[in-house]
Amino acid sequence: MGKSALGLDIGSSSIKIAELQRTGYSIRLKQYGVYPIPFGTLENGEIKDPQLIADQIRRVLNDLKIKTKGAVIAVAGQTVLVRHIKFPIMAKEELDSGIRFEAERYIPYPIEDACFAYEVINEDAGNNEMEVMIVAAQRQLIESHVQCLKLAGIQPLAVDVQPFALVRALGLTKTQHNKTMAVLDIGAGTSDLVIYRSGSPRFTRIIPIAGNRLTQAVANEFKKSVQEAEKLKIKLGNPLTEEASTDEARVSKAISPVLDELIVEVRRSLDYYRLQQRGDEVDQIVICGGGARLKGCETYFTRELGMRVTKGNPLNLLTVDPSDELFDTAPVLSVGIGLALREVE
Ligand SMILES: Nc1ncnc2c1ncn2[C@@H]1O[C@H](COP(=O)(O)OP(=O)(O)OP(=O)(O)O)[C@@H](O)[C@H]1O
Numbered sequence: 605m606g607k608s609a610l611g612l613d614i615g616s617s618s619i620k621i622a623e624l625q626r627t628g629y630s631i632r633l634k635q636y637g638v639y640p641i642p643f644g645t646l647e648n649g650e651i652k653d654p655q656l657i658a659d660q661i662r663r664v665l666n667d668l669k670i671k672t673k674g675a676v677i678a679v680a681g682q683t684v685l686v687r688h689i690k691f692p693i694m695a696k697e698e699l700d701s702g703i704r705f706e707a708e709r710y711i712p713y714p715i716e717d718a719c720f721a722y723e724v725i726n727e728d729a730g731n732n733e734m735e736v737m738i739v740a741a742q743r744q745l746i747e748s749h750v751q752c753l754k755l756a757g758i759q760p761l762a763v764d765v766q767p768f769a770l771v772r773a774l775g776l777t778k779t780q781h782n783k784t785m786a787v788l789d790i791g792a793g794t795s796d797l798v799i800y801r802s803g804s805p806r807f808t809r810i811i812p813i814a815g816n817r818l819t820q821a822v823a824n825e826f827k828k829s830v831q832e833a834e835k836l837k838i839k840l841g842n843p844l845t846e847e848a849s850t851d852e853a854r855v856s857k858a859i860s861p862v863l864d865e866l867i868v869e870v871r872r873s874l875d876y877y878r879l880q881q882r883g884d885e886v887d888q889i890v891i892c893g894g895g896a897r898l899k900g901c902e903t904y905f906t907r908e909l910g911m912r913v914t915k916g917n918p919l920n921l922l923t924v925d926p927s928d929e930l931f932d933t934a935p936v937l938s939v940g941i942g943l944a945l946r947e948v949e
């Protein structure tokens with residue numbers, strides 16, 4: 605038996621679980637699942653009712669007959685702060701206090717309540733410059749996740765951040781030398797944009813426009829409940845639909861302005877990045893997350909952004925039992941797979 609680990613992605617709309625097992629050089633996706641959770645269980649990334657989620661996780665483990673006990677989790681949400689900051693090259697001790705000082709400037713709550721971590725992304729000796737990525741989250745938020753795992757009888761192996769999990773899952777560290785790629789994870793509450801250069805994250809932005817906003821737009825148009833609107837969106841939504849007066853066209857007319865808003869924000873971020881990075885252009889955007897399953901999404905983004913947009917595939921690095929269901933679910937599993945990969949890679 606090889607080493608195995610769970611990746612647990614507790615999103616605002618669902619729990620995603622991936623179990624990976626390593627045997628020799630191959631890594632197998634042993635088990636996976638996506639389970640909805642009630643709206644409002646997570647608030648800005650914090651688990652409001654750890655017992656409820658823990659019970660759900662226990663059921664999931666039971667359903668999928670998972671025996672692996674160690675899991676990697678990730679924190680996310682609008683209060684998780686990711687900043688890329690340039691420093692002159694300095695020793696670790698000096699950097700530690702530099703980071704604390706910088707973090708204090710950005711964190712909107714007392715620094716005593718924050719957990720932060722950083723990683724040196726790039727060193728440029730010629731310009732005496734190093735690029736550091738700082739991640740900060742409220743201690744309370746992280747504790748809510750850890751407590752939930754304990755209640756579920758799971759051993760927390762590590763707490764990661766979503767951008768790193770994504771880059772691992774989509775294999776961007778290994779194959780994309782000298783390329784600049786962006787990943788857009790379209791979730792329920794937020795769409796997270798990360799720009800990678802040669803496999804390292806260089807820019808991160810959390811955009812508060814995602815699946816929930818699309819659903820809300822459909823609910824408003826049809827004067828229906830959010831639950832019903834959600835079904836309509838998934839069944840009929842397609843921003844490429846053009847013929848008028850069908851329900852399909854109505855759904856699409858409702859969601860298109862929201863998608864356009866998201867696209868404006870993405871474009872703004874790409875422009876900002878280009879200015880910051882002395883003209884470095886993003887070559888391609890990879891979309892993932894539940895929102896990327898919207899019909900026509902890839903083509904619409906390609907057309908509106910005028911650049912290459914593809915759907916991310918976190919299965920490339922894995923051995924899997926192929927099925928239509930798996931291929932359809934794959935984009936949603938990206939974060940979960942990336943988390944488990946951290947332990948078995
Ligand atoms: N087939 C589909 N077509 C359109 N939208 C879909 C489809 N499947 C799922 N979604 C949408 O994807 C969103 C959920 O995506 P995901 O599971 O990645 O979010 P999350 O991780 O729970 O949320 P967040 O990352 O914001 O915390 C929901 O808004 C849902 O409506």
Ligand SMILES: [Mg+2]
Nearest residue numbers: 615616791893
């Ligand atoms: Mg998510």
